[in-house]
Amino acid sequence: xxxxxxxxxxxxxxxLTTHGLSEYPWSDEERRQFLGGRxxxxxxxxxCTGTVCNALSEESLIVIATGPLTGTGAPCSNHFCISSxxxxxGAVRHSSCGGDFGLFLKKAGYDALIIKGRCEEPTWISIxxxxxxxxxxxxxxxxxxxxxxxxxxxxxDEKRGCxxxxxxxxxxxxxxxxxxxxTVVSGGREAEHCDFGAVFGYKNLKAIxxxxxxxxxxxxTGKNRAICRQWSAALRSHPLTGSLLPKLGTMxxxxxxxxxxxxxxENCRRGSFDNAEDIGGEFFADRFNLESSGCxxxxxxxERSAMLDRxxxxxxxxxxxxxxxxxxxxxxMGLIVRWSHELLEYGLDAASTANTIAWAMQANxxxxxxxxxxxxxxxxxxxILGDIAYKRGVGAELAEGSKKLxxxxxxxxxxxxxxxxxxxxxxxxxxxxxxxxLRAAAAxxxxxxxxxxAAIPKALIRKPNGIASSFLKPVLAASEPLVKLLSRLPDxxxxxxxxxxxxxxxxxxxxxxxxxxxxxxxGRRAMEADGALNEKLGAEAEKPCLPPALIRSHREARxxxxxxxxxxxxxxxxxxxxxxxxxxxxxxRE
Numbered sequence: 001x002x003x004x005x006x007x008x009x010x011x012x013x014x015x016l017t018t019h020g021l022s023e024y025p026w027s028d029e030e031r032r033q034f035l036g037g038r039x040x041x042x043x044x045x046x047x048c049t050g051t052v053c054n055a056l057s058e059e060s061l062i063v064i065a066t067g068p069l070t071g072t073g074a075p076c077s078n079h080f081c082i083s084s085x086x087x088x089x090g091a092v093r094h095s096s097c098g099g100d101f102g103l104f105l106k107k108a109g110y111d112a113l114i115i116k117g118r119c120e121e122p123t124w125i126s127i128x129x130x131x132x133x134x135x136x137x138x139x140x141x142x143x144x145x146x147x148x149x150x151x152x153x154x155x156x157d158e159k160r161g162c163x164x165x166x167x168x169x170x171x172x173x174x175x176x177x178x179x180x181x182x183t184v185v186s187g188g189r190e191a192e193h194c195d196f197g198a199v200f201g202y203k204n205l206k207a208i209x210x211x212x213x214x215x216x217x218x219x220x221t222g223k224n225r226a227i228c229r230q231w232s233a234a235l236r237s238h239p240l241t242g243s244l245l246p247k248l249g250t251m252x253x254x255x256x257x258x259x260x261x262x263x264x265x266e267n268c269r270r271g272s273f274d275n276a277e278d279i280g281g282e283f284f285a286d287r288f289n290l291e292s293s294g295c296x297x298x299x300x301x302x303e304r305s306a307m308l309d310r311x312x313x314x315x316x317x318x319x320x321x322x323x324x325x326x327x328x329x330x331x332x333m334g335l336i337v338r339w340s341h342e343l344l345e346y347g348l349d350a351a352s353t354a355n356t357i358a359w360a361m362q363a364n365x366x367x368x369x370x371x372x373x374x375x376x377x378x379x380x381x382x383x384i385l386g387d388i389a390y391k392r393g394v395g396a397e398l399a400e401g402s403k404k405l406x407x408x409x410x411x412x413x414x415x416x417x418x419x420x421x422x423x424x425x426x427x428x429x430x431x432x433x434x435x436x437x438l439r440a441a442a443a444x445x446x447x448x449x450x451x452x453x454a455a456i457p458k459a460l461i462r463k464p465n466g467i468a469s470s471f472l473k474p475v476l477a478a479s480e481p482l483v484k485l486l487s488r489l490p491d492x493x494x495x496x497x498x499x500x501x502x503x504x505x506x507x508x509x510x511x512x513x514x515x516x517x518x519x520x521x522x523g524r525r526a527m528e529a530d531g532a533l534n535e536k537l538g539a540e541a542e543k544p545c546l547p548p549a550l551i552r553s554h555r556e557a558r559x560x561x562x563x564x565x566x567x568x569x570x571x572x573x574x575x576x577x578x579x580x581x582x583x584x585x586x587x588x589r590e
Contacts, residue, residue, distance in 0.1 A: 002028055005219040006068035006510035007036070008109050011044075014125070016203055017058060017117030019134050024114055032512065037067035038094050038443035039526035040112060041083035045092050046529040048114070051536050055085035056178065056202040058118045064169070064208075065112035066102045067446020069502075071216045072509040073228045075235055076448035078103050078295040082169075082191050087198045088180045088401045090539035092530050095191035096443040097184075098295040101167030101210065108212030119204035124152065127210040137206035144345035145172040145185040152209050166211035172347025174389040175201040180401040181356060181388065183349035188303070188314040189295075190344060193418060195401070197347050219511030227508045231501040232299040239461040240453040245302040246292060248281030250318035250420060255280050257322065257419060261557030262550055264327040266375055267358040268415040271553025273326035279333055280321070288337060289315060300450050306337045316340035316350075322419040323354030328361060329376040342382060346389035351418055352401060353388060357381070359402040362413050369409045371398065403542070415547050440523030445502055455500060 002009040011024040024044070034040045041063040053059050062084045069077040080102030083094045105113070108129050122137040140148050148170045156164045167186065174182035175197030182197025183190045200206070218224050236242040244252040254276060257263040261271035277283055284304065290312055294301035304315030316336050324330060324339055343350050363369035371394045372380065387395025397405065406414040439449050503519050506512045534541050546554070 002031060004028060004031055004068070004510050004512055005217040006072055006506075006512075007031065008106050008111050008214065008216070010110050011112045011114065012110055013114040013116065014132070015117045016115065016119045016123070016205065021132055024112075026111070031068070032514075033522070034525060035068055035441070035444040035506075035522050036070075036111060037065050037079070037081040037446050038083075038096065038440050039522050039529070040444065041065045041081050041094060042092070042526040042529040042533075044112070044114060045083055045085075046533040046536075049085070049092075049533055049537070053085065053537065055087040055090060055199055058203075059116070060085050060199060062115040062196065062199060062203075063112060064101075064105070064115070066106050066110075067444055068510045068512070069505055070446035071103045071106045072218060072224060072505070073297055074224075074447065074505045074509065075228065075232050076295065076298050076300060076451050077446050077505075078297055079443065079446055079448050080105065081443055082184060082194070082196060084194075084196045084199045085537075085539075086195055087178070088195055088403055089542060090537060091534045091541040092539075093194050093196070093541075094443070094530075095183075095194040095196070096449065097186055097189055097191040098298075098448060099167065099187035099189040100165075100296060101169050101186045101208075102446065103296060104165070104167035104210045104212060106212075106216055107214050108210050109214045113208075115203070115205070118202065122204050122206050124207040124209065125205070126156070127208065127212075129212045129214065137204075140206050141176060142173060145170050145347050146345055148172070148207060149185075149187070152207055156209055156211075164211055166209050168207060168209050170207040170347075171197045171200045171205075172345060172389070174198075174347045174399075176206075177389065177391050177399070178202060179348070179388060179391065179399040180404065181348050181352040181399060183347055183352075185344060185347055188344070190347075190349065192319070193349065193351055195349060195352065197349075218509050220508050224505070224508040227501065227504050228297075231505065234501065235299050235451070235454050238454045238456075239458055240456065241300050241450060244281075245300050245450065245453070248285055249292070249302045249304045249315070251279075251281035251284055251304070251316065251321045253281075253318050253420070254321055254325075255282070258326075259557065261553035261555070262546075264322050264358075264415065264417050264419065264550070266329055267327060267362045267413060268417065268547040269362075269413075269549050271550045271557070273329075273331075275331035276326060278331040279325035279336060284315065284321075284333060288333060295448070298448070300448075302450065308337055308341055313337070313341040314344060318419050320350045320354060323351060323358065323417070324381070327354065327358045328378075328381075330378050332378060335378055335381070339381060339385065342385050346385060348385065348389055353385070355416060356388075356398055356402040356405070357384065359405060359411075359414060360398060363405070363409060363411055366411060368411050369397075369405065413547075416542055436527065437520045437523030440526045441519050442502065442523075444522050444526060445506065447502070451502070 011026045013022050013024050034043045044063050064082050066080045079096045079098055081094055081096050086093045108127050122141050124135050124137040126133040149168050169184055169186050178198045178201050180195050183194055184196050258272050258276040263273055265273045288306040290305040292301045293303045305312050306315045320340050325336055360371045361373045361375050364371045364373050387393050388398045391399050500516050503514055
């Protein structure tokens with residue numbers, strides 16, 4: 001139980017070996033310190049994982065945690081966090097995922113699920129309110145993620161005699177085959193940048209279906225409604241969350257990356273692509289997009305859709321457009337749409353798989369790993385994706401992921417890039433020390449990281465080279481001391497910082513007051529818990545960084561822009577008629 005609103009007050013542990021169900025203690029002090037979602041999962045993983053634990057073992061945990069704002073109506077608040085150990089690195093990983101699974105988990109009465117053990121046979125779990133049922137998944141084995149969800153929806157509807165609103169979490173063939181690049185899918189969303197599909201597959205857990213009709217309590221319904229309305233309006237008025245993302249989706253950032261010399265090209269050997277406009281958000285919006293949609297409570301609606309083989313499918317996002325576009329020298333958007341759908345059906349993580357393919361292309365070029373993959377050659381990619389998912393032929397090695405391949409074959413060109421993380425705050429202001437903590441805090445409250453984009457001052461977007469931007473960039477880059485000060489002033493609210501509405505929403509929906517600094521400290525605690533666990537396990541977490549070629553490309557792009565600005569200023573000065581200026585009478589002078 002809890003004295004806070006926004007929570008359901010129950011965290012449960014499911015033992016797949018015994019089919020047992022037990023409640024996990026989670027205090028109000030822990031709710032304040034870790035909120036939920038990302039930080040909650042980090043804390044549980046750190047507390048419950050032993051010093052010796054393999055990701056593919058009965059002892060390994062899967063933690064699925066919602067945030068206190070999940071389902072409260074706050075903008076972009078339908079996210080949940082899924083956490084486990086990585087089969088690739090042995091380190092803890094987290095993924096914030098959209099869709100409706102988190103919403104229905106709370107409606108069933110749970111803030112989080114902790115899953116341990118291993119089923120003897122392929123199993124799927126049905127959760128409806130207080131009822132948890134383990135069912136055979138033999139008939140689902142081998143099915144793609146889309147087909148699995150259609151089948152489970154039909155079976156659930158038939159059993160209850162009506163159309164059931166529910167959330168699902170499933171794996172595809174890649175997870176069943178324990179592919180290191182395998183992920184988990186919920187609706188049309190994947191748990192990005194993780195390889196938990198293999199963990200589910202090892203545990204013989206094909207799917208979880210959850211539904212419920214319990215009310216999510218709110219501290220102040222009227223105040224919460226007003227805050228959510230104001231916050232949504234602020235998001236709609238921002239040039240990123242109100243214009244670029246709704247119109248172009250995350251692919252709208254591709255042209256920004258290209259102009260800044262940060263677009264991964266040819267396995268990151270370059271930072272710009274001559275045909276970038278053919279794989280960007282503008283081109284997709286004009287030629288492919290059927291409609292724009294989004295998660296429940298989302299005013300941004302950044303999800304795209306396209307027609308493939310005479311049926312609508314989910315459109316690609318920035319990660320895939322860059323990593324299976326410019327990074328392998330492909331400029332065919334139609335192929336990117338096809339590969340996006342195939343990856344989702346196989347249950348393969350887009351970024352991990354695409355990074356592996358680009359690595360293999362360069363390794364093939366340099367003769368250290370012959371795979372038949374070549375930059376600019378696209379006819380064999382669909383076949384390779386299937387080979388990876390089913391571990392066939394060369395796909396059996398590619399299924400290990402680029403990091404393990406690089407460790408095995410050598411070659412100093414491993415790039416573990418996530419293009420979306422090269423946009424937004426870092427894109428305009430350089431590295432900000434607390435940016436990662438803010439993202440982790442948002443994922444802990446149950447929100448999509450897209451809400452963080454609105455924290456970027458509008459001037460930096462509309463006039464990135466203007467006078468106001470020149471002043472703001474160094475101020476933001478040096479603002480961590482201010483955040484530390486805020487964290488020591490618990491009575492200091494964010495009323496004067498309208499771009500940060502997270503803490504206002506926590507006050508209205510949960511009854512939990514905290515300053516911006518305290519909020520960001522939640523993200524810091526999450527990352528510190530991860531570090532402590534990884535140290536205990538002797539594992540090293542992935543630390544994606546910009547390859548030297550992209551750093552050089554970015555610097556060259558900045559210098560080129562500076563030269564252009566100086567040239568424009570010189571032309572403007574040369575066009576001024578100095579005689580007319582000298583003849584102008586100033587006010588108050590004869």
